[in-house]
Amino acid sequence: MMLILALTACSTPMDARKDAAFQSYGHAADRPTQRPMRSMSSFSDSLQCMDRLMRDAQIPTTLITSKQIPDFSTRVPVATKDMVITALLQMSRLSNAFRYVDYEVDIARQDTVQNLTNILLNNNQIQLQRPALYVSGSVAFVDQNVLNNRFDAGTSGARFETGYSQNRTVTIIGLELHLGDFRTRTMIPGLDSANEVIISNGGQGLDLAGRIRDYGWQFNVGRDYAQGSGAAVRTLVELAMIELTGKWARVPYWQCLTMEQxxxxxxxxxxxxxxxxxxxxxxxxxxxxxxxxxxxxxxxxxxxxxxxxxxxxxxxxxxxxxxxxxxxxxxxxxxxxxxxxxxxxxxxxxxxxxxxxxxxxxxxxxxxxLSPTISEKVYGVNELPRSIDLQIENILMGRKQFEVGEQVFLSLTVSRQSHLACYLSNASGQVMRLLPNPVTPQAQISANQAIRLPDWMSPNPGYVIETSGAGTEGLLCMATDKDVSNELSEPLNGPALRPLTGIRDLPDVLALYNRALGTEGYTSATVTWDVSARKAPTTSSATAAPSAAASTKR
Known part of the structure; x- marks a missing residue:
């Protein structure tokens, strides 16, 4: 009778309502217990180093794209092409050295954006720019179990048994990337990279078993490690992109590969x-x-x-x-x-x-x-104060001479996160505020970001900087730890992109900042250029922007 009752109870559906309190923990239990972390490899700092090198060398913006980076072994199912894009973008945060052209012709890989692009191209509503370079390559090989070491031992007795096992394996992944000329679809001699990296797996295990009178017992413990292929391929991709872009740009990229990191x-x-x-x-x-x-x-x-x-x-x-x-x-x-x-x-x-x-x-x-750091920094010693790197970015780098009516393109970076304000002066004694403005009301910038004045990569930048008369023009940029607009005097708080009342030149702006914040309350940088009268017209066209993207004036 008891057996029948037990079987009947087991066949009756469970009442989910009785587990309501237990189920209520599900939302919290489903969340990760660790904070997300940025994916970084041994060469992440080297990418930042390359970015600074190319900015110092004033490498102009270059359009680049990439083929698919396949893995014919099917043993490394990772998004290698996306890693290539990430590496290029990280090397262009300050320098604007590369802009990636994202277009896919493989119908099987096209998504909503690519399909819309095709529709707009067919209707002449969008225009793509031809890349100058492209990346080609593949995961060349994956040699698994190149080394395989195993060890097993055990003992056996009347009431006690032991067992121990250990294994180690080594796998080698090879990646080959090349840089090609898109116009001729030819690989550029010398711009190739072929590197390989070792990943390994290993484990140990211990088994104990025995009997105490009529009862038996068993104990097992083990530990394993497995180095993933994703981090290994990212390391190879970042190393390859440093080598390829460094050789192409002719910068001393080896300085970035000898860092302690x-x-x-x-x-x-x-x-x-x-x-x-x-x-x-x-x-x-x-x-x-x-x-x-x-x-x-x-x-x-x-x-x-x-x-x-x-x-x-x-x-x-x-x-x-x-x-x-x-x-x-x-x-x-x-x-x-x-x-x-x-x-x-x-x-x-x-x-x-x-x-x-x-x-x-x-x-x-x-x-x-005898072993100083590559960074030449010492713990406890204050580093250099905040600095602003302000550059003219016209195609002829380092240019300081312009004619009336030409456009000027600039960029700036800061050494640490700051609030920016930039003021433009012309030869007729007028000063206007460029930043902040209605297009960019929040002029806050991080240390790993470059600000373009104007944004020549945008078809509608909101304003242009155009020389207006013969003489000397200049741009003054101020960086502060916080937004200080409420602390500045009235002349500096006038409307943006219009002449400021009562201010004749950039030294007047500096004097007002000194009066409001003191000499230690801000960091400043100034760049000037000379403007001469326009020469007789020739077949040359208007000043071109640093990239193929056109600036429009309104």
């Missing part, structure tokens, strides 16, 4: 040092780093619970391309202290002027002084 154990070693300290040490080390980098003043070093520290930390994370959290974690620790790591004579990573268990700067030993 390219060491394969860089992040692992930083993680070991991170684990040696506690949360208080981590916060103190990062605070000192923020002071050195100018995000905090020495008098405002506060615990992380205060708004000042969290705001400075958020700006630092944004400037370094991280996921902004405003909290102290390993990713922030690594980004804040990476400049203070050097390689000694034995090729080992060492801390340069700091300890993992103390926030106080450490005196450098004689051996450490």
């Amino acid at each position: 390219t060491h394969p154990n860089f992040q692992r070693q930083l993680r070991d040092w991170y684990d040696e300290g506690n949360i208080g040490i981590h916060e103190a080390l990062i605070r000192q780093s923020l002071v050195s980098k100018g995000y905090l003043s020495s008098s405002n070093v506060q615990p992380p619970s205060l708004t000042t520290f969290r705001t400075a930390l958020s700006k630092f994370q944004a400037d370094n391309g991280m996921v902004v959290t405003g909290t102290v974690d390993f990713s922030t620790y690594e980004r804040a202290l990476r400049d203070y790591v050097a390689l000694n004579a034995q090729g080992q990573l060492i801390r340069y002027g700091w300890l993992s268990t103390s926030a106080d700067p450490k005196a450098l030993s004689a051996n450490e002084k």
Whole structure:
């Protein structure tokens, strides 16, 4: 009878309403327990280095595209082409060196954007620009289990048995990329890259079993590691793009490949040092780093619970391309202290002027002084103050002479996140504010971003800078830690893109800023150019923008 009742109960459907309290935890349990992190490889810092090199070399904007990067082995199912695009974009944040042309002709791969593009092209409602370069290549090979090491051992007795196993495997991934001339569809000799990287898997296991009188017992423990193919391919792609673009642009790209951050154990070693300290040490080390980098003043070093520290930390994370959290974690620790790591004579990573268990700067030993960091930065020593890099970007780089009626194109970057205000003066003694303006009302810029004046990559930039009369013209840009428009005097708060009342030249603007903020409250940069009367008309056309995108005046 009891058996029949039990079987009947098992056949009756369960009442989901009784689990309502248990089910209510589902929404929270479905969320990840770790914060997202930016995907970075050993060459992510090298991409930023290349960006600065190409800006210093004033490489003009070049249109580029890419073929599909297939993997015929089908063993590395990763989005290699998208990694190529990401690497190109990261090398163009400050320099504007490359613009990627996104167009797909394979019908099987076309999406909504590509289909709309085809429709608009057929109706002459859109115009594509021809790329100058294209990337070609593939995952050349994936050799699995090149090395395979196994070890198994065990013992057996009347009441006790043991077993131990260990295995290790090595796989090699090869990537080949080339740079081609799109106009002739030919590969450019010398612009090729063929690299390979090793990834490995391994594991250990221990089994114990036995009997105690009439009862048996069993125990098993193991640990494994598997190095993924995605991170390996990203490393190969970024290395290849540094080599290809560096050779093409004829810049000393090898300087970016000798940084300490390219060491394969860089992040692992930083993680070991991170684990040696506690949360208080981590916060103190990062605070000192923020002071050195100018995000905090020495008098405002506060615990992380205060708004000042969290705001400075958020700006630092944004400037370094991280996921902004405003909290102290390993990713922030690594980004804040990476400049203070050097390689000694034995090729080992060492801390340069700091300890993992103390926030106080450490005196450098004689051996450490022989191994300075590539960045030439020392923990606890303040770096250079904020700077503005302001350049003329017309096709003839470094140009300072213009004729009346020509257009001028400029760009600027800042060394850390700032609020910008830019003022333009002409030869007739008029000054107007370019930034902020109705098109760009929030002129805030990160350290990894370039501002174009005007935005020549936009078909409707909102304004143009056109020389108006013979004489000297100039542009003055001011960077501040916060929006100071409410602290400035009335003449500077006039309408944008119109002459400011009572201001005759750029020194007048500087004087008003000094009066409102003091000499330490801002950073400024000025660039000037000479304008001469227009010569007799020739067959030449109007001044061209740095790229093929046309600027329109309104």
